[in-house]
Amino acid sequence: MNPSEVVAAQGNGAHLISPEKYKGSVGKVRIDNVSIGSDLYTVTFLFDSSDRLVQTNVASNEKKNEGIVARQFGTLNQLLTQKYGKPEFSDPNKxxxxxPDTTVELSQMVISGIMAQTVVRYIPNSKVANDTSNL
Known part of the structure; x- marks a missing residue:
């Protein structure tokens, strides 16, 4: 899907944004203030240089409070486990x-006193295979 197709498929709330660089991709579509559990998140759709959708990030709007981020991580871990079963890998932060077609990564990033955020990444397995092919 290209950015316009993602906006059309997502309907209300999805909008084109000024391109934002990510490692190996560019954020071009966003949905603001998506409610999951009792918290708000921002969904960003990332595209490759050919404008093909390559990743979707769901990031908490909370960016400072470590306690809130820890609770969000627990809530999302529970919700994703209900939906997809036991994770293939887990530790206290990931x-x-x-x-079959997608890898789902939940993580909490905390740099004490500076930033704290919970992120879910949806990555096509073909991209994951490419990213790890040189290991």
Whole structure:
């Protein structure tokens, strides 16, 4: 899907944004203030140089409070486990589900006193295979 197709498919709330650089891709579509559990998140759709959708990030709007981020991580871990089953990998800061076509990564990033955020990444397995092919 290209950015316009993502906006059309997502309907209300999805909008084109000024391109934002990510490692190996560019954010071009966003949905603001998506409610999951009792918290708000921002969904960003990332595209490759050919404008093909390559990743979707769901990031908490909370960017400072470590306690809130820890609670969000627990809530999302529970919700994703209900939906996809037990994660293939998990530790106190990350959980990964390997689905037939997609890898789902939940993580909490905390740099004490500076930033704290919970992120879910949806990555096509073809991209994950490419990213790890040189290891």
């Amino acid at each position: 959980a990964t589900w390997k689905l």
